[in-house]
Amino acid sequence: MIRSIRNAIAGLVAAMFLLAPLALAQITVGTLTGRVVDASGGIVVGAKVGLISETQGTRTAAVLTNATGDYVIPNLAPDTYTVEISAPSFKLLRRAGVVITGGDHVGMPPIVLELGQTNQTVSVEAQGALVQTQSAERSWAIESKQLDELRVAHSNFTNLVPFVPGVQAGGNSAGGTRLGGQSQNNIMMDGISAMDTGNNGQMLSMNIESIGEVKVLTQGYQAEYGRSSGLQITTYTRPARPSQP
Helix, strand or coil: HHHHHHHHHHHHHHHHHHHHHHHHHHHCCCCEEEEEEECCEEEEEEEEEEEEECCCCCCCCEEEECCCCEEEEECCEEEEEEEEEEEEECCEEEEEEEECCCCCCCEECCCCCCCCCCCCEEEEECCCCCCCCCCCCEEEEEEEEHHHCCCCCCHHHHEEECCCEEEEEECCCCCCEEHHHHHHHEEEEEEECCEECCEECCCCCCHHHHHEEEEEEECCHHHHCCCCEEEEEEEEHHHCCCCCC
16 A cells, blocks of 8 residues: 555656656747638648748748648747748748747738749738737737847846836836736746745846847736746747857
8 A cells, every 4th residue: 555655656756757848848939820721712731831030040840731721830939930831833932020939829820822833932021919829818028129129227137027018117026026916926037937935036137138038927827837926927048149151
């Protein structure tokens, strides 16, 4: 009996260690989904869909649309991307300005391919914000371009949080901000807690030049953010630009 209990506890602990990286991955990366169709609305099966980082110039591994014309691209670092889609007998399509933030599950509207030669290219710009499809959370992301343009003290990335609608500077919570009444905030950096568990304050601060994105969740956030009841402040360090040959 005692041996069975010990085995059960050991199994539970092992499962917790295995699931922890998955929870962190959900916070730090995003997912893009969508559908590819032709001008008549018919689905395009086997179209190749890839992403190009507009800040790094790097490409993701391409995926193929399935039998219903749908595609899923997971594990995307927070960034602005150009979606590139190609298929036999259709013009190459590039759609720029697609923004992915950490933890997002973004749904693209159907993309329409035009008949033509594959060496012909159609370029379009993303119109408006894309839809978060798998969560009811309310969140705001301050992206790398905005980080460079905002006039704010650059010594600590949490100085950006008061720019989020409804958030007020001041209070005793981590980051010195609050939403409505007093509540405890939670800060994560690259998916890892940046909280001092001794005083529930901010343990690690970085200057804004080192940050690629700051995302603030105000309500409706998912279980992986559930350490505190206040603002969920997540940030991602800015990746180094690839060296020029």
